[in-house]
Amino acid sequence: PSSTVALGFLAAGPWDLVGHVEVKNGTKDKRIVRNLDRDDMVATTMGAFTSMTAQCARCHDHKFDPISQADYYSLQAVFSGIDRANRPYHEDPELHVLRNRLKNEEKALEKRLDALRLKLAPQDSARLSEIISEQVSVQGDLNRVRIPPSTTNGYRSLTEQTPDVEKWVEVDLGAAYPVEKITLVPARPRDDIPVPGFGFPWRFKVEADVSSDFSSAIVLADFTEEAYSQRTDHNYNLTLPEPVEARFIRVTVTELWKGRGSNYFFSLAEMQVYEGQSNVAFQKSVRALDSNTEGKWDTSYLVDGYDSRRGIEPGISTPASRQAVREREAALAKLQSDELQIRRKPLSTEERATLREMIDGLEVLRDSLKGLPEPDYVYAAASDFSNWFRFVPAKTPRPIYLLNRGDTEQPGKEIGPGTISALSDMPSRFLLPEDHEEGMRRAALAKWIVDEQNVLTWRSIVNRVWHYHFGQGLVTTPNDFGKMGAIPSHPELLDWLAKEFLDKGQSLKELHRLIVTSATYRQQARHKDKYDEIDGGNQYLWRANRRQLEAEAIRDAVLAVSGKLNLTMGGPGFDAFLYEDDHSPRYLYARHDVRDPSSFRRAIYRSIVRTVPDPFMTTLDCADPSQSTPVRNETVTALQALAALNNPFMVRQAGYFAERLEASFSTVEEQLTEGFSLALLRHPTPEELDTLAEYAREHGLAAACRLIFAMNEFFYVD
Numbered sequence: 001p002s003s004t005v006a007l008g009f010l011a012a013g014p015w016d017l018v019g020h021v022e023v024k025n026g027t028k029d030k031r032i033v034r035n036l037d038r039d040d041m042v043a044t045t046m047g048a049f050t051s052m053t054a055q056c057a058r059c060h061d062h063k064f065d066p067i068s069q070a071d072y073y074s075l076q077a078v079f080s081g082i083d084r085a086n087r088p089y090h091e092d093p094e095l096h097v098l099r100n101r102l103k104n105e106e107k108a109l110e111k112r113l114d115a116l117r118l119k120l121a122p123q124d125s126a127r128l129s130e131i132i133s134e135q136v137s138v139q140g141d142l143n144r145v146r147i148p149p150s151t152t153n154g155y156r157s158l159t160e161q162t163p164d165v166e167k168w169v170e171v172d173l174g175a176a177y178p179v180e181k182i183t184l185v186p187a188r189p190r191d192d193i194p195v196p197g198f199g200f201p202w203r204f205k206v207e208a209d210v211s212s213d214f215s216s217a218i219v220l221a222d223f224t225e226e227a228y229s230q231r232t233d234h235n236y237n238l239t240l241p242e243p244v245e246a247r248f249i250r251v252t253v254t255e256l257w258k259g260r261g262s263n264y265f266f267s268l269a270e271m272q273v274y275e276g277q278s279n280v281a282f283q284k285s286v287r288a289l290d291s292n293t294e295g296k297w298d299t300s301y302l303v304d305g306y307d308s309r310r311g312i313e314p315g316i317s318t319p320a321s322r323q324a325v326r327e328r329e330a331a332l333a334k335l336q337s338d339e340l341q342i343r344r345k346p347l348s349t350e351e352r353a354t355l356r357e358m359i360d361g362l363e364v365l366r367d368s369l370k371g372l373p374e375p376d377y378v379y380a381a382a383s384d385f386s387n388w389f390r391f392v393p394a395k396t397p398r399p400i401y402l403l404n405r406g407d408t409e410q411p412g413k414e415i416g417p418g419t420i421s422a423l424s425d426m427p428s429r430f431l432l433p434e435d436h437e438e439g440m441r442r443a444a445l446a447k448w449i450v451d452e453q454n455v456l457t458w459r460s461i462v463n464r465v466w467h468y469h470f471g472q473g474l475v476t477t478p479n480d481f482g483k484m485g486a487i488p489s490h491p492e493l494l495d496w497l498a499k500e501f502l503d504k505g506q507s508l509k510e511l512h513r514l515i516v517t518s519a520t521y522r523q524q525a526r527h528k529d530k531y532d533e534i535d536g537g538n539q540y541l542w543r544a545n546r547r548q549l550e551a552e553a554i555r556d557a558v559l560a561v562s563g564k565l566n567l568t569m570g571g572p573g574f575d576a577f578l579y580e581d582d583h584s585p586r587y588l589y590a591r592h593d594v595r596d597p598s599s600f601r602r603a604i605y606r607s608i609v610r611t612v613p614d615p616f617m618t619t620l621d622c623a624d625p626s627q628s629t630p631v632r633n634e635t636v637t638a639l640q641a642l643a644a645l646n647n648p649f650m651v652r653q654a655g656y657f658a659e660r661l662e663a664s665f666s667t668v669e670e671q672l673t674e675g676f677s678l679a680l681l682r683h684p685t686p687e688e689l690d691t692l693a694e695y696a697r698e699h700g701l702a703a704a705c706r707l708i709f710a711m712n713e714f715f716y717v718d
Contacts (some may be wrong), residue, residue, distance in 0.1 A: 001096045004089040007380035011084035013040040014610060014626060020083070021391045030390075031408040034398070041079045041381075042072065044628060046420075047479035049449050050456040051463070054420060059406035065482035066422040073402050074418030074429060078445045081397035081438030085385035088375035099372055103384070106365045109358050116355060119346040128342050135335045142328040148321055150306035153189040153296040154269035155288065156199060163202070163256045163264045169271075169288040170250035171303060176210050177275045178243035182220065184236040184251065185270035188308045191295060193259065195580065197232025198308075199267025202578075203255035204228065206238060208246035218244055224254045227593045231579040249273050249281070265292070269307040282313055383438045397438050417441040419448050426453055456481070458498040462511060466497070467631070469515050471545040479630035489539050525718050547717045548634050551620035552603035555649075558709060559600055561679045562656040566600045573605040574598045576614055587612045594652040619643045644710035651702075654709055658702040668693045671701060679708050 019033030043055035056062050057072035090096040157167040184206075187198040203224050207217040221238050230236065249271070256264035273281035286299040293299075296308075305313030340359065344352050384393050401411035421428035430444040449457050460481065467473035474494045477485035488494050497511070504510045515521055525544040538545060549557065559565035576599055578588040587609050592599070599606075606614075610626040619639050623629040644650055657679075661671040672692050676684045684692065696704035708714065 001089045001091055001093060004087060004096070004380065005378045007087070007382075008378050010041050010044070010079070010082070010381040011379050013044060013628075015084050021389050023390065025390055025392070028409060035076075035403075035408050037084070038076045038079045041082075042075045045445075046075065047628060047630070049460060050454075051460040051475070051477075051479055051481040051485075052420065052456060053480050053482055053484075058403075062482075064484050067420050070402055070415060071418070071420045071422075071428065073400055073415040075420075075445075077397065077400040077415055077417040078419075078430075078441045079381075080400050080417075081383050081394050081441065082381040083383075083385070083391070083393060084379065085382040085388075085391075085393070086377040087380045087382040087385065088377055090373070090375050095372065099369070099375065102365055102369050102372075106362065106369070107384075109362050109365065113343075113355075113358055113362075116343060116347065116351070121346070124342050124345060128339065131335050131339050131342065135332060135339070138328055138332045138335060142325065142332060145321060145324040145328060148311045148316070150308055150310050151296065152298070152301040152304055152306055153191070153308045154185075154187045154267060154306075155286065155299050155302035156187070156267035156292040156297040157253075157256075157265050157288065158290040158292055159259070160256060160264045161262050163258060164254065165256060165264070166252065166254055167256065167266045167289050168250055168252040169266075169268070169286065169291075169299070169302065170248055171271055171273065171281045172212070172285040172287065173247050173249070173273060173280050174284055176245050176247045177273070177280045179208060179246050179249070179273055179275060179280075180240055180243050181274040182206060182238040182240075182249060183270075183272040183274070184238075184268055185272070185307045185312070186232045186235070187267045187269040189296065190308070197257075197580070199257045199259075199265055200228075200232040201253040201255060201257055201266050202227045204251055204253040204266075207250045207252065208244050209248050209250075210246060212248055214248065214250060217250075218246070220244065226595045227255070227578075227591075229575060229578055229593050229596045229598070231575060233579070243275075267297070268302060270305070270312065271302050272313075279313060381442075394438075397441065417444065419445060423454065423456070426451060452502060455498070458502055458506075459494055461508075462497040462501050463494060465508065465511055466515065469512075469521060470541065471547045471634070472631075477630070479628070548621070548636075548715055549717065550632065551617045551622035554620055554715060555603045555617070557714070558650065558653045561709075562653040563660040564597075564600045564653065564656050565602070566597070568601060571605075573607050574601055575607045577607075577609070589614055589616070594648045616643055616647050616649060640715075641710060644715070645706055650709055651706065654705040655702045657705040657709075658700070661705075662701060668696050668701065672696065672704060675705060675708055680711070680713050 016033050016036070019029060020037075023029045023033065039055055039058060043053075046052045046054040052067065053062070053065065054067055054072055054075055056065070057067045057069050059069075061068045088099065090099060155169055157169070184200075186196055186200040188194065188196045189198055192198065205219055205224050206221040207214060207219055209215070209217040220240060228236075251268070251271070253266045256266050258264055271281055272279045281303050282305055284303055286302050288299050291297070291299045305311055305316035340355075343355055347355060382393070383395065387393075397417075400415050402413055402415050404410035404412055416429060417432065418427075418429035426448065430441065430448075432440050432444065448454065451457075460478070463473040463475050463481075464478050467478055474490050474497075475481055475486050475488050480486075497514075500514065501507075501511050520541050521544075523541070523544045525546050528543070531542045535542060556565060574596075576589065576592050578591040580586040580588065603617075608614075608625045613622070613625055619637075620643065621633045621635055623632050657675065658671075661675055665671045665674055669689060672689060673683055676682060676688075692704050692707065695707070
């Protein structure tokens with residue numbers, strides 16, 4: 001499973017949704033977008049693992065390095081069979097292997113069926129294509145009648161002119177049930193602002209009671225203090241730790257959603273209340289403080305089994321819809337029968353029996369796949385995934401041509417998979433079987449990269465590790481060892497480290513140990529004028545470099561010191577912004593509730609918006625998420641000091657830090673001494689302690705904690 005997840009590396013770059021999903025196949029625009037997609041994969045892979053700028057040979061031979069245009073397109077051919085898509089996998093290795101085996105057997109049978117098709121007469125082959133196309137159409141129609149479109153939007157309150165007006169809506173289940181789960185489905189109307197989360201409240205609570213007066217109400221979820229910060233293009237699923245006996249479920253809103261102008265209101269498409277797998281709220285009685293009953297809005301529509309777009313409850317079928325399903329199922333069965341008859345026409349009796357076995361085998365395999373537990377998904381390189389409008393898998397590698405001047409409309413000769421030919425003692429073109437699987441191309445490149453004869457890889461790795469430890473590599477351009485990259489400051493040392501790394505079994509742990517136990521690494525950062533005159537940039541490492549922590553490390557360190565860091569590993573990430581989709585998405589960092597515990601996880605789990613990066617993290621020199629960043633900037637600006645003192649996240653965490661200290665120590669001096677120990681790993685000097693203690697008595701301990709967080713000593717490794 002881990003190898004499948006690791007393929008997310010290839011999918012990490014920008015992706016053109018319009019170009020891949022909406023643009024027609026076979027058009028110039030589609031060819032351009034796929035060309036750019038493969039270019040990103042080539043640039044990322046070769047830059048990261050070999051420190052070569054192969055992408056510079058897209059339009060012509062590399063002007064500075066020995067990389068030909070043919071080399072570049074041979075690398076494109078390696079990635080020509082994959083796209084970026086959600087790829088299923090199982091954490092359980094046995095299940096993962098089983099799913100892959102069944103999928104491979106399914107592909108093999110489909111390939112054998114296609115081979116039999118070659119025996120068809122041209123007119124039969126054309127008719128078969130028509131039948132398969134009709135099957136796709138009927139199947140889509142069948143899916144639509146099985147899941148009918150919605151004619152309602154849901155419940156909507158009356159409109160107010162300010163957001164802080166309380167509203168509520170409740171469902172009477174008719175009897176007390178042991179409630180296990182509640183789902184609130186955000187509205188997304190077609191006849192108003194067509195955004196997901198239309199009317200979904202910022203602050204609300206969910207309560208349950210056995211009586212209608214809610215005199216003994218149990219609060220199941222409360223976002224009245226800490227605003228709801230999850231994306232509202234997803235349902236809010238409230239799974240209870242244990243069943244709660246209740247007849248009435250109420251949602252009370254204390255801050256309304258902002259519509260156009262100064263219109264504030266509350267709406268929901270559907271409320272579902274579950275006992276086990278049964279939605280006991282379906283078509284039950286609904287009551288509200290007030291209700292907008294215009295158009296497709298009504299209190300009863302809150303439990304009618306539809307969201308604002310389609311049916312979501314199995315019980316919504318009618319005799320007419322069931323008849324429509326039966327008709328389309330019959331039409332689909334007829335087309336499948338016609339397909340079988342055409343496939344059988346040119347076959348011998350023995351081949352017909354084989355065809356029947358293959359079709360039966362496919363049904364068994366697909367049933368087996370459906371019977372597997374629901375997989376997890378990773379966004380990664382994939383050659384087989386569900387069609388998304390015009391975004392369809394290649395199935396087999398797409399042909400790659402040498403493009404004159406990089407123009408997709410000027411294709412030259414077809415190029416097979418390979419790599420750069422500058423390493424004369426290593427093959428630069430991959431000799432693969434004619435009917436090879438797509439993955440064999442990437443496997444061949446991987447073997448070329450890790451070949452012990454490949455001097456590029458090992459020098460690239462040790463230089464990158466050196467860069468992480470010292471702040472700059474022996475080559476200060478880690479992704480470019482070519483002529484336009486930097487000259488190695490210590491070329492012999494770079495070669496020796498690469499050889500040492502290889503001889504020690506390619507162990508990164510051994511390489512780290514070798515570097516951090518060296519006299520060079522263990523130097524102080526003390527300044528010396530006579531050395532500074534010769535090497536002011538410290539290229540030759542006559543002292544240790546003072547290094548600023550990365551933005552992610554600063555944020556995580558603040559959480560760790562305040563006592564709020566959540567070390568939960570894996571699973572979905574968190575949003576440090578509020579999300580609105582008002583025709584175009586909006587990411588509101590300023591409205592994120594910094595008290596939200598879901599955002600107290602490590603920064604590696606935060607959702608990153610390429611086009612709208614987090615202003616706080618950007619101020620701290622976080623890497624630009626829209627492009628590959630081999631070397632991060634390290635700046636010293638007034639904005640960083642201001643952010644450390646005044647950013648709402650820092651202010652709130654300073655408050656938590658103060659609460660942690662006050663819970664353990666009674667005097668200000670003891671609290672500050674412990675604060676220094678936690679944040680700076682030392683005790684304060686008498687002068688520091690006296691100054692901060694006086695400041696804390698005047699402005700509060702939380703204010704003093706803000707100063708500790710803002711100290712250079714906290715931000716820098718010295």
